[in-house]
Amino acid sequence: MSSEVRELIKKHLPEYKISRFGKVYTDTTEFMNVDYSDIVKLGDEHFLVLKNEQERRFGLSDPKYWVKRCKQLENGQPKILKLVFYEKFPMNIGPFKIQCFRSPRKEARILDLVKGDMRFMQGYSLDDTAGNNVRVLDIIRGKRLDVVVHNIPVDHKTYFHEYFPEILEKYIGACEAIKFLHDNDEKHGDIRRDHLWVESGTLDYRWIDFDYAFELYENPFGLDVFGLGSILIYLVGKANITAQSMFDHKIDKEVLSRIDSGDYSVVIGNRIVNIRKIYDYIPESLNNILMHFSSSSSVFYESVDELMVDMNQCLKEIRGL
Structure with missing residues (x-):
């Protein structure tokens, strides 16, 4: 099989240097077997596998064996292939019990829905010979928003007054993008x-990864709203x-004495939501939005619209409009 891979690379990428030649996969069911130097063939398109993508959270990196960084032979463009991987797990948020699961077909639908809308990652889907729905994704050149914010080299007060207003305005635009999904x-x-x-260059905010779905009968879009919060x-x-x-x-330890159990997140219980108790220059109206996501709240946002109305009002207040 390696000779077939060698000929494909020689035909499509004659200048490309590779040290070994793997196999051609038309069935990606056993995605753990698909590795460096293999080729995934989807219809008439061929993708040379370079590596597994990594999940980077909490300072750790875990390989995502179902997500492959590739080079498309027909045009030499870098791509990400998301192969079919099913998982299902429960989540509890406050009084809500939520069933979450992966749905490749759902992500494929959204890719079709947002085609050309650069608020979202772009791509398309193709079925392999076993009927697995493989998503072919363009790579976004840039950094995660949280990394960008973390790397702003100023103290919190300077950040809040000089950088946060623009960040909030653009974040409201990102929430508008999620509203577009919900409206559809x-x-x-x-x-x-x-x-x-x-995204580098444009500095646009762009959403990625749409393959999770969830069942929350009390509010079909509630988990998205909690995520935005x-x-x-x-x-x-x-x-x-x-x-x-x-x-x-660099927060004074004395602040901790003012924090009580109701000041923590209803989503992730050790995170402090009542930021105004730490930084007293946070406007009360903005802090009230945050407290909708606290363990002490009895009223949660029902929709992205409600959240955006309050954020827009806070933005005007922060900018003194």
């Missing part, structure tokens, strides 16, 4: 801060602040 009866499904990227909390605090991380953020 689709969910993002996995909204978290590493799934919102800032968690990102906003990070953006306001310039970090996810916990009792353990206060020292790292």
